[in-house]
Amino acid sequence: MSKSPKQPGAENDPEDHAHAAIDRRSFLASGAAVGAAAIAEMPAAQAAEAIAWDREVDVLVIGAGAGGLVAAIAAREKGASVLIVEKNFDIGGRAMMSYGGLYIGGGNRLQKAKGVQDSPDQAFADWSRPEKPMGRFSDRALVRTWADNNLELFDWLENHGIKWESYRGAPDRLDRNRTRLNVVRWPDEPTTPARGSGFVRPLEKTARQMGIEILLQQQMTKIHRESPLAGRVTGISAVEVDNAYQTKTRTMNIRARKGIIIATGGSAGNPVFRTMFDVRLTEEYQAENSEWTERTGDGEIAAMEIGAALGATACQTTQDDNLITKGRMGKKSNGTITELYPTSPHFFRARALGLVVKDYQDVILVKENGLRFYDETVPTRDYEYYAAALAWTGDPRKLNGGGPIWAVFDADAVTREQWDVKPPHVDPNGYFFSADTLDELAAAIVNEYQWRPMPGASLRKTVERYNAFVDSGVDADFKKPRPMHKIAKPPFYAAWHTPALHDSYTGIRINTSAQVIDLRGRVMPGLYACGDSAGGFGQHGICRAATFGRIAGFHAAAQQS
Amino acid sequence: MSPVPTRIEIVEPVPPEVPVGAGVTLKVKVAGAAGSDLRGGRVNVMADEERVLSEVLGKCRDGFAATDPFTVTAPHRVGAFTWTIVFPAQEIGGVAYRESAVAVASRTRPHQTSLAVWAVPSPVRIGERFAVTVGAKSSGACAVGGATVEIRDETGAVTGKGILGDTPWPETRALYWTEIALAAPSRHGLFCWTASFAAAELELPHEGSSAEFSFAAVKRPEHKLTVTVVERDVAAPVADVQVALGPYRAATDAAGLAHIDAPAGTFELAVWKSGFEAAPMAVEIIADTSVQVKLTRLPEEVKAWG
Numbered sequence: 093m094s095k096s097p098k099q100p101g102a103e104n105d106p107e108d109h110a111h112a113a114i115d116r117r118s119f120l121a122s123g124a125a126v127g128a129a130a131i132a133e134m135p136a137a138q139a140a141e142a143i144a145w146d147r148e149v150d151v152l153v154i155g156a157g158a159g160g161l162v163a164a165i166a167a168r169e170k171g172a173s174v175l176i177v178e179k180n181f182d183i184g185g186r187a188m189m190s191y192g193g194l195y196i197g198g199g200n201r202l203q204k205a206k207g208v209q210d211s212p213d214q215a216f217a218d219w220s221r222p223e224k225p226m227g228r229f230s231d232r233a234l235v236r237t238w239a240d241n242n243l244e245l246f247d248w249l250e251n252h253g254i255k256w257e258s259y260r261g262a263p264d265r266l267d268r269n270r271t272r273l274n275v276v277r278w279p280d281e282p283t284t285p286a287r288g289s290g291f292v293r294p295l296e297k298t299a300r301q302m303g304i305e306i307l308l309q310q311q312m313t314k315i316h317r318e319s320p321l322a323g324r325v326t327g328i329s330a331v332e333v334d335n336a337y338q339t340k341t342r343t344m345n346i347r348a349r350k351g352i353i354i355a356t357g358g359s360a361g362n363p364v365f366r367t368m369f370d371v372r373l374t375e376e377y378q379a380e381n382s383e384w385t386e387r388t389g390d391g392e393i394a395a396m397e398i399g400a401a402l403g404a405t406a407c408q409t410t411q412d413d414n415l416i417t418k419g420r421m422g423k424k425s426n427g428t429i430t431e432l433y434p435t436s437p438h439f440f441r442a443r444a445l446g447l448v449v450k451d452y453q454d455v456i457l458v459k460e461n462g463l464r465f466y467d468e469t470v471p472t473r474d475y476e477y478y479a480a481a482l483a484w485t486g487d488p489r490k491l492n493g494g495g496p497i498w499a500v501f502d503a504d505a506v507t508r509e510q511w512d513v514k515p516p517h518v519d520p521n522g523y524f525f526s527a528d529t530l531d532e533l534a535a536a537i538v539n540e541y542q543w544r545p546m547p548g549a550s551l552r553k554t555v556e557r558y559n560a561f562v563d564s565g566v567d568a569d570f571k572k573p574r575p576m577h578k579i580a581k582p583p584f585y586a587a588w589h590t591p592a593l594h595d596s597y598t599g600i601r602i603n604t605s606a607q608v609i610d611l612r613g614r615v616m617p618g619l620y621a622c623g624d625s626a627g628g629f630g631q632h633g634i635c636r637a638a639t640f641g642r643i644a645g646f647h648a649a650a651q652q653s
Numbered sequence: 654m655s656p657v658p659t660r661i662e663i664v665e666p667v668p669p670e671v672p673v674g675a676g677v678t679l680k681v682k683v684a685g686a687a688g689s690d691l692r693g694g695r696v697n698v699m700a701d702e703e704r705v706l707s708e709v710l711g712k713c714r715d716g717f718a719a720t721d722p723f724t725v726t727a728p729h730r731v732g733a734f735t736w737t738i739v740f741p742a743q744e745i746g747g748v749a750y751r752e753s754a755v756a757v758a759s760r761t762r763p764h765q766t767s768l769a770v771w772a773v774p775s776p777v778r779i780g781e782r783f784a785v786t787v788g789a790k791s792s793g794a795c796a797v798g799g800a801t802v803e804i805r806d807e808t809g810a811v812t813g814k815g816i817l818g819d820t821p822w823p824e825t826r827a828l829y830w831t832e833i834a835l836a837a838p839s840r841h842g843l844f845c846w847t848a849s850f851a852a853a854e855l856e857l858p859h860e861g862s863s864a865e866f867s868f869a870a871v872k873r874p875e876h877k878l879t880v881t882v883v884e885r886d887v888a889a890p891v892a893d894v895q896v897a898l899g900p901y902r903a904a905t906d907a908a909g910l911a912h913i914d915a916p917a918g919t920f921e922l923a924v925w926k927s928g929f930e931a932a933p934m935a936v937e938i939i940a941d942t943s944v945q946v947k948l949t950r951l952p953e954e955v956k957a958w959g
Contacts, residue, residue: 451927469927502771528767528769528788528790528826529768530769531862532792563868565899576895580769580772580866581771
């Protein structure tokens with residue numbers, strides 16, 4: 093079995109340049125340094141900023157999601173004092189609304205009990221295979237590290253409170269020899285069918301028992317470094333925020349003696365950031381799981397401001413996997429299968445449960461102009477569908493992005509799908525509409541991203557044409573398989589069904605020790621990243637976050653103060 | 654002592670165009686000389702030199718006394734109209750005030766109408782009677798019951814008429830509806846007919862509207878086709894599968910069976926159930942017959958969300 097370039101919990105090593113996954117030799121050989129070499133060397137570490145520190149701690153973790161909680165526990169376990177700052181009023185981050193499955197295997201106890209043959213080598217082979225874009229563009233050093241840590245991580249998570257439910261029924265994504273391992277859902281969490289709470293709540297309990305302090309509603313605004321682009325990171329500034337993430341007046345500076353771990357949940361909710369990689373992903377596309385986390389790239393931006401590079405940016409544009417998803421409909425934050433119940437303190441952000449389309453024969457999907465654009469029945473990972481959804485529709489002021497997508501259906505579809513088309517299932521405040529006729533339905537659509545009133549005649553003609561396809565049996569426009577149901581019986585409905593953004597597959601460049609790498613390929617001493625904030629490994633979900641969170645926590649704790 | 658001059662203003666501009674009979678919200682404010690307190694004074698809304706409304710000035714702000722917002726009904730005819738808002742000469746708190754007035758101009762437009770056509774059977778049998786349901790809606794939610802809707806065929810010939818009832822269709826705000834009996838075409842094929850609503854007999858002016866609906870006309874069926882749908886590999890029956898034989902449609906029961914009456918001929922047989930797939934197949938009907946269709950369950954990855 094080959095080993096990853098660096099194991100978690102490595103001894104203190106201030107000269108970490110040599111251990112960077114992208115070591116200097118390979119970095120120079122790759123030619124990537126050509127541009128970097130042209131940049132004038134920054135002066136040696138300048139005088140540190142004069143900062144009045146309000147708090148001091150060994151390891152500071154930014155974000156209390158899957159990666160952040162694991163990192164904090166790992167660092168505390170190695171004897172470090174640990175503080176977590178979290179922007180939300182609750183812990184959980186992206187993982188809270190997650191389905192709660194981990195791509196974890198390597199031949200663990202549960203796999204053996206089922207007779208599944210697996211090994212770290214096999215896990216690495218699966219997740220680095222080139223025929224799938226997610227394997228093709230991932231940093232193989234990070235994939236290798238994930239694979240080599242599977243078995244240890246499985247035991248470690250069990251020992252820190254995680255209870256396993258079972259492996260899912262069939263392999264998914266790049267897996268060939270294992271499936272996603274679900275955790276047991278945390279009781280009484282007002283979300284379903286998500287089990288993500290069964291990952292973050294036990295870890296929260298463990299963290300608190302270990303004396304880890306979690307400061308909620310604190311937004312990191314800056315990471316301090318000894319000099320602007322050189323030297324160790326020294327701490328952060330944070331500002332108190334309210335439930336709407338509006339900043340209040342109280343700020344604090346927190347010094348981190350050993351390390352700072354960025355675990356802020358990725359950048360899918362930041363249109364400025366995400367359009368660096370795909371200019372089509374404009375503001376109308378909502379980030380999944382925004383009920384718990386804004387995912388505005390806070391960690392990425394703060395790290396880049398002090399010199400960090402981004403890693404494996406190609407993973408963000410593979411047009412593979414679930415980078416974009418169809419999601420639910422009838423609510424703004426529609427990107428997740430998870431239902432967040434009205435009893436949740438977070439429901440004010442969701443505003444509705446949303447509707448799930450069980451059969452896309454029951455709806456047509458139209459753009460802001462009232463026109464269909466694709467076969468509605470294609471699976472959620474069909475990127476030609478998204479390319480059509482994101483295509484220009486004629487707004488002279490908005491050339492990028494495709495504008496809202498509306499699911500249009502009738503009373504018979506409501507009966508067939510057994511939808512409840514009233515709040516709290518739908519959000520009539522801009523994201524769900526009903527009317528007596530199609531002309532009036534078009535006129536009723538008033539939404540912050542609908543740049544003009546939908547032309548009523550356009551929508552009516554679209555539906556009349558589609559209904560004729562039901563009679564002829566052939567969708568002459570988009571080849572939907574045998575259109576089955578007319579849209580005819582009043583009342584009529586329009587539900588927001590604009591694609592939603594799922595994972596962040598690029599982020600801060602890290603090495604196999606989860607240390608952040610700068611634009612010249614150098615380790616940024618004391619700075620770590622994990623989860624969706626870290627780039628390099630295009631693997632969906634919690635296991636990637638946990639793997640590099642644990643490595644970061646161990647490594648940071650081992651640094652000298 | 655001579656009366657104190659006054660100045661009257663409209664607080665919010667009136668839209669340049671409003672539907673006939675619509676309620677137009679106005680708010681008026683009046684000022685006198687410095688120190689004037691006009692609270693309790695009256696303002697009148699005049700249309701065609703007749704007073705249609707009288708409002709009282711209440712709250713005082715920035716030297717003006719203002720009315721609460723009040724609603725005036727726009728004329729029932731289409732065209733330009735002007736209202737004059739008058740602060741008549743009057744005495745308030747022992748002080749005499751002069752008259753002042755302001756004109757409000759706008760236009761009325763007819764209400765829009767729109768239609769829905771549903772419960773259209775398809776296919777219909779050549780030469781037989783069938784019925785469709787037509788609903789009409791006024792953009793002003795006017796009661797349009799009693800008005801006539803027509804059905805025209807593809808040549809424009811009227812093939813049926815109906816009188817809209819007085820009760821809106823369930824779950825709608827004001828969709829007045831009727832069922833219209835029709836004769837099916839005398840030849841088979843796909844047809845696109847039009848429902849139209851002149852909206853000429855209504856109390857308020859409305860613009861007419863139309864909507865198309867389609868259906869297939871077929872020969873009288875002669876044979877019975879039984880379709881059995883099973884899941885490939887496990888051979889278990891699959892219920893609630895949509896089955897289409899050309900224009901004929903049915904759904905499977907718990908035993909995976911669907912029955913379709915069809916004339917002789919060759920048709921494409923297509924089935925649909927979300928999460929499964931099966932390629933369409935050609936079926937020749939020459940007698941009562943049975944066909945088995947095997948559905949393949951799509952892999953989890955294809956259906957996955959997250």
